[in-house]
Amino acid sequence: MSDYTFKETQTLEYKRPDVVKGYADQTLYINLSDPQIDIKPVAEETKQRFTGGKGYDLWLLWNAVQPSTRWNDPENALCIAAGPLGGTPIYPGSGKSIVATLSPTTGSVMDSNVGGYFGPYLKFSGFDALEIQGKSLKDVVVFIDGVNQKIQLFETSGLPQNAYELSAILTEHFAQGKPRNISVVSAGPGAKNTLIGCLNFTWYDPKRKRARYKQAGRGGVGTVFADKGLKAVVACWNNVTADTNAPADKARLKTVAKMHSREVVELDPKQNEMAKIGTTHLVTIMNDHDLLPTHNFRYGQHAQAPNLGQKVYRLLFDPGFDGCWMGCTVACSHGIKDFVPLTGPYKGKKVFVDGPEYETIAGCGSNLGIFDPHTVAEMNFYCDAYGLDTISVGTGIAFVMECFEMGLISETHTGGLDLHFGNRLGALELVHQMAAGEGFGQIVGQGVRIMKTIFAKDFGADPDIMQDIGMESKGLEFSEYMTKESLAQQGGYGLALKGPQHDEAWLIFLDMVHNFMPTLEQKAEALHWFPMFRTWFGLCGLCKLPWNDVIPEDNKDTVEPAKVMKHVQWYADYFSAITGNEAGPDDLIKMSETVYNFQRIFNLRMGFGRRQHDEIPYRAVGPVTEDEYESRAERYDKQLTETYKVNIDGKNTAEKIATLRKHREEQYEKLKDAVYKRRGWTPDGIPTQKTAKRLGIDFDDVVELLEANGVNS
């Protein structure tokens, strides 16, 4: 245990309001530069317009920053919110927090959702959202003590840097014998020394007697946290029941919660077994459908992929209840007990690994040509402990490995590291270097977009090929699905507000495997409805897994099976029961549409949010190299001849690649047109004045912004 000190610098005692119908109706503001703690009321119109969760985050951020604000300016705000349904212990998946800030890698708005107890504890302590501005030169711990109605800022020294030990120490320090009352948010040294830092949100596991954690991974939210001088933010709350949100109609809540909970308990064992194996079942399923990224998204399949599949992790995971929020029957947050790393500061010591989930397995495994579950677990452990996003780490190292194999970079640039695909120790060494901000890892930790610039400028690498194979868009690294054969999923990634993360739209199976949406208009409709409904979970503090990863047995006989409308109706009932605002499925979409369009306009304000910013690298669209083409030559030849009516007789592979590229890129542009039209945006991808007015976000500064960008009434 470290010798550490806490020096109290600010304290605010407050009277905790009762949470009523899911809302505390106030937010907590902290400024670290000139230490200040303040409590701000939430206006009724803000509540009606932005619903909560991500909506509240965005509104706070919008009012905190200017178009000129950069991620590391003191005025950049880091916002965390739960949402009106967050913290309900009887409805599965109701413990999510949403983090939003200006991202170090994209320069624009980033949002990232995460499990753990923090969001609900924050709200029950009296705050719908937390907004932190400013910077401290010394390490600061913020303690939100809802039980004793006190907010405290501490200057600290001597605390460990890594989140694994820090979470345990702070849980014990603040728990006063009741560790389940504590949730810790922290980053780690990797977050401080890279631009791809994540945040770890804890939940206490009483059976294993340890603080476990989940990650808000995307877009460097942990880097912003570390840059502010934040060591940790800790929330304390007790006594969570179905009454804690003071639902408007408890009987209705209990009825709908019971139905959904029971269904998960009954059907998950018959379907994906997430309560036993998490999301690891996806590995072999994706592999069989040529959708599992391997070797920097070159291919979607590998003979050794089953080494990383559910059969293996079923054996590795420590059996037991693994819900990241109380009462969640999905309970998918599995971990590996007594894992012994082969490298780094924990080499030879037993640790508990929280994970891995599918994204980490694909990112830190198959996409690096690594098919060893032990290495994936070790990458997972260190990324979390260091505060690094496993997706950006995986996709970033995959890019580096391909550059190394192509000869774009060499051992001269990597500090002597051999970074061929499959080099397990090389990948792990890069993670340790990222955490320390040293060596070649310091460059890799800047993310793919900046790496492309450095490799071209300093190492003389070809920028064009790097543009094609560097898997980022808007500055965010792709999450781990192959999109080459699914135009809809290319849009799912490329048209996502924050960058290519699948939480907006995951349409691969609908589009490619089931062919449910053959026309551009059908794809556009899907790229409207699915991002809107998925956004709604982030407004309310919910996990989306219970919606469509456990599916009613009669769902296949419904009109629109992909939407799982029975569950959508349950969510509408759930919202109505908690808030007292009667809502149907269309109302949920409208709530999301408001926030979604506001975020797109926010991007515009930050200098993004146009058609040109929805570009994706060609590797996401089709085969870049001759090897890629030839490995699936039958598929590509057939598309050229049958779909595009091209005579390929006498054409060599390079010519066929060029022809296919022209057609596929045209399709992607046509998709953009169709989606923008469906969303009520201009051909340049900007919401129209009419759309802003319809959604009630036609504030004066929004109208002016749209006009300044050529969008007139």
Next chain:
Amino acid sequence: MIQVAGKQMAWREGMTVSDLLDALKDPHPYAVVRINEQYVTRPNFEHTSVPDDAEVFLIPMIAGG
């Protein structure tokens, strides 16, 4: 006998997943089934045999991820 989606079904030697789905006459385009703890995907339906006494689960995988 095998059990498919909770219902008993006759088993025969050499029965593949494709045979099983054909016999069900279920129009849903399943992409994945689970035989006991083994996940089998559509590209493998035709050459994956269903063992006697197996429990088969039809996985409605559509828009997850």
